[in-house]
Amino acid sequence: MLGIGTLAKKVFGTPNDRKVKSTRPLVARINALEEEFKALSDEGLIEKTREFRQRVEGGESVDDILPEAFANCREGARRALGLRAFDVQLKGGIFLHQGNIAEMKTGEGKTLVATFPAYLNALTGRGVHVVTVNDYLAKRDAAWMGKVFAQLGMTTGVVYPFQPEAEKREAYAADVTYATNNELGFDYLRDNMKGSVAEMVQRGHHFAIVDEVDSILIDEARTPLIISGPSQDRSELYRVLDKYVPQLTAEHFKLDEKTRNATFTEEGNEFLEQRLWADGVLPEGQTLYDPESTTIVHHANQALRAHKLFQKDQQYMVRDGEVVLIDEFTGRMMKGRRLSDGLHQAIEAKEGVDIQPENVTLASVTFQNYFRLYEKLGGMTGTAATEAEEFAEIYRLGVVEVPTNRPIQRRDEDDRVYRTADEKYTAVIEAIKEAHAKGQPTLVGTTSIEKSEMLAAMLTRDGIPHNVLNARQHEAEAQIVADAGKPGAVTIATNMAGRGTDIQLGGNVEMKVLEALQADPEAHPDTLRARIEKEHATDKQRVLDAGGLFVLGTERHESRRIDNQLRGRSGRQGDPGRSLFFLSLDDDLMRIFGSERLDKVLSSLGMKEGEAIVHPWVNKSLERAQAKVEGRNFDIRKQLLKFDDVMNDQRKAIFSQRREIMDSEEVGEIAADMRHQVIEDLVEDFMPPKTYADQWNTDGLRTAVREKLNMNLPVADWATEEGVDQEVLRERIVDATDTYMAEKEQGFGIENMRMIEKQVLLQMIDQKWREHLVTLEHLRSVVGFRGYAQRDPLSEYKTEGFQLFETLLDGLRFDVTQRLSQIRPLTEAEREEMLRQMAEQQKARQEHLTMEHGAEKQSSDDAEKPAPLVEGFDESNPASWGNPGRNDPCPCGSGRKFKHCHGAL
Structure with missing residues (x-):
């Protein structure tokens, strides 16, 4: 019913x-x-x-x-x-x-x-x-x-x-x-x-x-x-802390795989203190609990995480003496992207490669x-x-x-669960052999480079030809995916499974035509295409008869989406196909989310070695585990976003203020408003409202006016005059500074003065914003502890973040006013020297800017074309470049590596 x-x-x-x-x-x-x-x-x-x-x-x-x-x-x-x-x-x-x-x-x-x-x-x-x-x-x-x-x-x-x-x-x-x-x-x-x-x-x-x-x-x-600039070099500290981690025993740290976290225990802290005192890194008598030890504790924690949570060829790989991160969702290398807070440097110390200095955030935004x-x-x-x-x-x-153009004919079979990883991989190899023997192309999905290479070694041992598609072979991605639909083809792929390039049954006609033209440039394209299309029709029929593309998953991913992406490679445009996942109780998802209970059930059933459990209920329970992980990840992202929203409102305010200044022709008014506000704040500080004249601090006000406004005004004399109150005094200071700045304008010329005001405003906004970002980062790293005092960390962050932003705006007004009041027209010699220094600073800043998500800086082309290293080098004809390696000098003679010049992807 x-x-x-x-x-x-x-x-x-x-x-x-x-x-x-x-x-x-x-x-x-x-x-x-x-x-x-x-x-x-x-x-x-x-x-x-x-x-x-x-x-x-x-x-x-x-x-x-x-x-x-x-x-x-x-x-x-x-x-x-x-x-x-x-x-x-x-x-x-x-x-x-x-x-x-x-x-x-x-x-x-x-x-x-x-x-x-x-x-x-x-x-x-x-x-x-x-x-x-x-x-x-x-x-x-x-x-x-x-x-x-x-x-x-x-x-x-x-x-x-x-x-x-x-x-x-x-x-x-x-x-x-x-x-x-x-x-x-x-x-x-x-x-x-x-x-x-x-x-x-x-x-x-x-x-x-x-x-x-x-x-x-x-x-x-x-x-x-994150766009960032370099900060102080701490590479020695990373190396020192790195050598202690391999000496730790199980009692020295706690590892929580569910939340991907590693922390030192009391015993671990004591062990670390002893080693740090012995090596003179921690001054005698200073403990890890002292405020002065914050930096060392932070980097020690990062060293522990680098060793216990980050595995080579899984989360990262070492290539050309560099630690390159691997995207856990697509399996691609994330060239140039770096982990923040010193974690990347800790991994570099662990792998013994050059340690790049940490960076200071200049600007950042989340994708959300x-x-x-x-x-x-x-x-x-x-x-x-x-x-x-x-x-x-x-x-x-x-x-x-959106419904498909033709009905999906792919068969999605129930998962097969084995007790051990060895039993699972033996069954995987048998399934691949079976499909290969009948000419069915197989796409094997793995979760890491390590596992894809282990499977490849097993297939090589059994004499089965195959292609491996992972972060190491990402340059050949399109070619490997184009061949993945050929009869009997076996392709092992990390979760990237051919993004952007379809797996076509029988192979990809366009790729075959391109290959044939490269092999025989004299051949007529139409004749070649006709021959290849005829061969392709035969190959496609063979694959259709064998049952279409077989997608074989060797593990379930934390997210159902990644599994569905792998499945979706088969059965395109109404083609036949099948998908099947092989699992074991040793898999990460099964191990972390309740495999012990399942292990007991399987033992009581008396399962023999090599036997698998196959039942729709198993699929359902796995999907529930995956949904649980997805929900937890969503909560983490949501929480991150709530914190970032606080900064985002401030970011929008600062960026729109910058834009307004850049668009405005009359920045003089903005500078004057800031100056008048500064004067109002000073008068209020030293001559509070509703106070008597004998309670005023006129000496303090005169000193502040000299510092902030660069003027020596008889404030104390004015204050003793009959009928002079705070408002009158404020107006006199405003009038005096307006006259002073008007004289400056005469000296510089109106146009130059507007340009100077604009530059000073933008420079001070950028400087204050950078300092503010660092302060917010520090606040965010400690605000979580407020939870122990029954206070909501998010509302605390909002309140203090807003107060910090108000402090930024106050500081901005004071600094801009002070800077503008101190400028004077330069002599000719001073002008030339300043222009030279500005040009050098600009050049240095451009060279230093790095991107934590971006890639290595590529130097600009020389004004004159350098002499090529390869005779007959033609920029528009790759065939004339020879066959340079990715890290060899570029054949054009630029002096840069080939991968950063003509070999850039």
Whole structure:
């Protein structure tokens, strides 16, 4: 008998079904216009774009012209790429335009879907940002979909790291701009460190479409983007503390894998104190509990975490003498991204590589708060439904599951649970052999580089040819994924499982054609393509007969989404396929979340070695464990966001104040207001309201006026005059300083004075904001302890954060006033010296700025072209470059490494 809920769904449909149905009339109108737009010439399509722009300028809303704009875009894509969008792709485009996340399965053509809402919203002339997860995809999609926009008379730009400023500004000025989330966030921060509006590259935040939205807005949201400058070098302290950690025994520390935390016990602290006293790091008599020991305690804790929570080839890898982090969600290397608070340096000490100095934060923003700047946001992914609550609560984004173009035929089998990891891997190898023997391509998903290489070694031992796709081979990602659908192919992948490149059954025709053309450049492309398409049809049929792509998971991930992403690689566009997960009680998820009870059950059942338990109930209990972890991670991100929101309000106030100063021609008024406020505060401090003249501190006021306003005024004499009160005195000081500053203006010239005021204001805002960020970081690290006193850490942080911000604003007024009152026109010799110093400082600052999420600094090209190292070197022909290694000098002769010059990805 059906439950009431199930019955209601059958009659009324689910909320998702109703949303999908609501788009049918719009899709019908777009389809009805198809023949009309097919009849237009190429110029006619561009003319339509001009007409739409005029209508939007005339007051029509983009919703009014959606059917015509989508019909025009569909025709543009058909002519430019030979792709005619399916109805479900139009529906996906409508949901994106409405500010939703469109959940579309792998292979449903999300890249093309984005062009529809991007084109429609770009008609406003305010620019649209399409956000991707890596630079390769940003460049690929911009080049590919740029043909569609060009067909419609629109411009496309792409933003990438180390791009020349002029080119970057041009990319942002385009109608549609493709960029990674990192680069967009960094450009926002860099723009708010610029000295004038003309230097800024972004032109506002109108509409963004985020591809792989779950990866960007959830997985990466825990780590803020930080632009930082170098601080003091503490590399010796890291090395000293690192040598103690291997000497620790189990009683010296506590390890909590659920919360990923490691702490010293009382015994551990005593052990550490003894060693530190013996080595003279800690002065005799000073304990770890003294306030002076805070830095040592902090770094000792980081050394412990580096050893006990971070495993090589799992969370990081060592490459070219550098510790490179691995993204736990995609398995990709995060080149240039560093852990903060000295943790990265602790790992560098552990691995014995060069220790880079710690950095001081100059500006930072979280992805949550960056993407909430957009007036409208849309997103696409194959897996969002499990995080729908988070998307709704944090970004106000709805999740709509868009039906597939063809029904899914993939078989998702129940998980197989083994008692030990050895039994599991033996079963995995047998399953791979079986699929390989019948010509079925297999994609094997692993959770770490270490495990993928262990499996690869087992397959090599058994003589099974295979490819490994992990952070070490990420340069060959597209090629490996293109081959993954060939008959009998075996591909072992960490969780990255081919983002951005579909696994096509029988192999990828385009890749095969490119390979054949490189092997035989003289061959005729059409003849080659015809031959390859014929071979591909045979291969594809073989794979279809063998059952399509077999996705084999070797472990469950903490997040259901990652498992679903792996599954989704199989069964694209109605293809057959199967997915199966092999688990053991030794797996991290099983071990941390209650495998002991399951182990007892399996023992009592009398399971023999090599036997697996397979039951839908096991799947259900695993999903519950995963949901529990997801919920906990959501709570962590939510809590982080609440704290960051405090800083975000202040960040917006500071950045808008900076923008106002840069935009303003009359900054003299801002400086004068600040000066008048300073005078009011000084008079109030030294001559409090409702006090008598004999209670006034006129000497203190005169000294303060001399320090802050650079004027020696007879304040004490004025105060003794008949009828002079605080208000009269304040007015006299204001008049005297206004006259003094007006004389300065005469000496400098009005235009120069405005420029000086603007520069002083911006410099002081930046300096105060940097100091404020450091103070907030320190406050955040200690405010958690207030919980022990039954006080809410968040409300304490809000209150004290607000007080600190008020202190910042007061300090800013005083410092700007003091600086402006002390300036004087320079002599010619002083002017030249100052300009020289300013140029040197600017150069040094540019060289020192590093990005904790960015990558290594790339030096600018020399004015003259250097002599190439390889004879016949041609910049536009990679075949003429020889075969340099990634770390070899670039053959162009620039003196830079190949990977940072012509070999940059």
